[in-house]
Amino acid sequence: MQLKETLNEGLKRGYQFTLPAAELAATVEAKLKEAQPEVEMKGFRKGKVPLAMLKKQFGPRILGDAMQEAIDGALQNHLTESGDRPATQPKVEMENGENWKEGDDVVVNVSYEALPAIPEVELGNLTLERLSVPAEEAAITEALENLAKSAQNFEDRRKGSKAKDGDQVIIDFKGFVDGEAFEGGEAEDYPLVLGSNSFIPGFEAQLVGVKADEDVKVEVKFPEEYGAPNLAGKDAVFECKVKAVKAPKAAEIDDELAKKFGAEDLDGLKKQITERLEAEYAGAARAVMKRSLLDQLDVQVKFDLPESLVEAEAAQIAHQLWHEENPEVQDHNHDTIEPTDEHKTLAERRVRLGLLLAEIGQKAEVTVSDQEMTQAVLRAARQYPGQERAFFEFVQQNQAVQQQLRAPIFEDKVVDHIAEAAKVSEKQVTKEELEKAVEALDEL
Known part of the structure; x- marks a missing residue:
């Protein structure tokens, strides 16, 4: 394999590899001879198939393999000897590839960018500052209060009180589309926190201001992308009975709260x-x-x-x-x-x-x-x-x-x-x- 440098500019490298036709033919013949003892073919005993027939049958594939191995080996040897480390996969192009025929030299152009030499760094000259923050009592208290809110309970509001955003209402409801009840559209004693956005958009807002024992009709429109195709984009009416209105109450910050969170x-x-x-x-x-x-x-x-x-x-x-x-x-x-x-x-x-x-x-x-x-x-x-x-x-x-x-x-x-x-x-x-x-x- 012959090697000629075609580009050496900054980190860019270019080389032309030439594999003489005679060298390639010798490699193919050697591979055929190596395989000959194991080959069986109709009309011939094992190992007795003539080399010319083997070449006709398997020559093109072995030729291709030999070319690839030669090019890969030459490139690897070059990288080892030069010490170059390509930044990305080298670009390999066969010159006159479409017009190449058996008996011609194989000429391949290879180009890549080499990784640069990295200067030594005196790490001891670097000066760094490690910041530290103690967990202050105020931050601990704030975290405890947030946990208490997340573990909140709900208590009945005074009779006649109106539901507010953040309250929990206990409702029975039944939904209708085009005057017909639909499957999955009803429940009893359902605890719904107003403002949680757990129901269809617009549903919870219409329950703000309701009182216990009230009957309310909630009119909404199912989203176009709603999961149930038979309901997507449809207008619906939900008949709701409000059974209770409850106000949120944060849990006490005590041992019981701690146990809820695994302490x-x-x-x-x-x-x-x-x-x-x-x-x-x-x-x-x-x-x-x-x-x-x-x-x-x-x-x-x-x-x-x-x-x-x-x-x-x-x-x-x-x-x-x-x-x-x-x-x-x-x-x-x-x-x-x-x-x-x-x-x-x-x-x-x-x-x-x-x-x-x-x-x-x-x-x-x-x-x-x-x-x-x-x-x-x-x-x-x-x-x-x-x-x-x-x-x-x-x-x-x-x-x-x-x-x-x-x-x-x-x-x-x-x-x-x-x-x-x-x-x-x-x-x-x-x-x-x-x-x-x-x-x-x-x-x-």
Whole structure:
């Protein structure tokens, strides 16, 4: 195989590989001879089929395999000798492919962008600040009050009181469409919280102001996209009897409330809340420190970037942001989204930091364990209730999805590795100060 360089500009590389026809023919003949002892063909004993017949029968397929193996082997040898690491899959094109015939030399043009050499980073020069927020009594009390509200009960209002938004009404109801009762449209002693939006739009609003023992007709229209096709878009009347009007009452903040949420007593519940709050604060503080770390790396470390990676990342950013701005579009049947200069700048940062963290992680021998991957798959599977098994099988068969799940774990472990080597100072701040620091993250 002969090799000629055709392009060496920045990170762009181009080579022309030439496989002489004689070399290719010798390879094909060697493969045929190797297979000859095992071949059986009508009219010949095993191993006695003439080479010419084997070539006629199997030659084209073996020729194709030999060409592919030769090209793949030559490219792999070149990458090994040169030390190049292609940023994306190399582009391989056969010159005069349509006009090529057996007996011609095989000429292949290969092009790719090489990954850049990543400069060494003196991690000990990085200075980081780890924020900490203690769980204050006020935050614990607020959390307890929210739990009490979520565990609220309802008590009968004074006789003759009108139902308010947030009240619970106990009703019997029966629904009619075109004067006919429909299946599933009636219930007795149904507890409905007004304002919960658990019924058809407009239903609950018409019960605000009712009193116990009143009979009310509620007129609504089923949504066009309603689940039952026979009711979708239809006008309906519900005859309702109001049997009780109840006001919400928050649960008492005591040991009984604690037991409802899995704690032994109120002190145990407070401890759980404290641990949860401090874990939330620690997660937010880590995000702030990680941004500072990445910002410093982005400023201190510069190197050429493969255009193909930057362009692909910019296109992905533009596409994602467009969908965030147009949430009503669920599919990808829309015009091409052209990346802006802002998208390209952000893409350059992401590609640079991604390559840098990958290099640091590789040198530090950072790995993602099977257990960590299993936990990541479990977390992702929770987004598909009832389809967990199918999701697991999908992940097992899809290398790209596995990489998507592995990448953030790897990145976080590399960030932890860098933080261990950097100069880190501790700073206690208030919850409000931490919130401001987190809000500032959205600026990029």
